[in-house]
Amino acid sequence: xxxxxxxxxxxxxxxxRENLQHDxxxxxxxxxxxxxxxxxxxxxAMSLATVDSDGMPGLRTVLLxxxxxxxxxxxxxxxxxxxxDITKNPQVALLFPWLQLERQVIIRGRAEKISKTESFRxxxxxxxxxxxxxxxxxxxxxxxxxxxxxxKLDEMKRKFTEGKVPLPSxxxxxRVVPEKxxxxxxxxxxxxxxxxxxxxxxxxxxTETSGPGxxxxxxxx
Numbered sequence: 264x265x266x267x268x269x270x271x272x273x274x275x276x277x278x279x280r281e282n283l284q285h286d287x288x289x290x291x292x293x294x295x296x297x298x299x300x301x302x303x304x305x306x307x308a309m310s311l312a313t314v315d316s317d318g319m320p321g322l323r324t325v326l327l328x329x330x331x332x333x334x335x336x337x338x339x340x341x342x343x344x345x346x347x348d349i350t351k352n353p354q355v356a357l358l359f360p361w362l363q364l365e366r367q368v369i370i371r372g373r374a375e376k377i378s379k380t381e382s383f384r385x386x387x388x389x390x391x392x393x394x395x396x397x398x399x400x401x402x403x404x405x406x407x408x409x410x411x412x413x414x415k416l417d418e419m420k421r422k423f424t425e426g427k428v429p430l431p432s433x434x435x436x437x438r439v440v441p442e443k444x445x446x447x448x449x450x451x452x453x454x455x456x457x458x459x460x461x462x463x464x465x466x467x468x469x470t471e472t473s474g475p476g477x478x479x480x481x482x483x484x
């Protein structure tokens with residue numbers, strides 16, 4: 264199948280150094296708000312890349328649940344394949360593909376578990392069905408069929424008929440603490456605008472101070 268004829272000319276916007284926020288988290292917040300205003304479907308959907316012990320990369324879509332000055336937080340089963348990868352190699356990458364706006368945000372850093380208190384706070388905010396689902400699925404394990412999941416869900420419904428659903432010990436959040444954050448804006452003739460924020464301790468002649476602890480550089484497209 265040849266799809267080489269598929270082409271789009273990116274003409275919606277541009278990105279200049281003068282218009283960038285000093286802090287990459289502020290720039291992310293600005294772009295995220297614009298993605299919401301543009302009514303993009305699930306603007307918090309992000310691709311998470313990990314590497315297993317054999318050096319094989321893995322990629323899947325997860326949902327950003329909140330972001331603060333420390334990093335980007337998502338939740339999962341701690342026995343899942345992504346969690347196993349992170350245990351062995353916490354270096355990960357995130358990608359927000361906001362294609363309708365001709366934008367990408369690429370984040371590289373270290374994933375670390377958040378506190379049980381933080382996980383509990385988010386877990387209690389989830390819909391009841393989602394809370395039960397966390398107990399039902401042993402994520403990434405092989406199962407014989409969907410019927411097994413439905414039977415397990417019925418079991419959890421009976422088990423937690425009274426009172427609140429407790430936080431599973433095997434479920435919680437990770438925070439990706441970024442070392443590099445790239446903002447990519449499509450431009451005509453494939454001469455895209457790319458700006459990279461790097462958490463560095465020194466300057467060189469190709470970077471400039473952007474904010475506390477961050478340097479910024481324009482990258483060739």
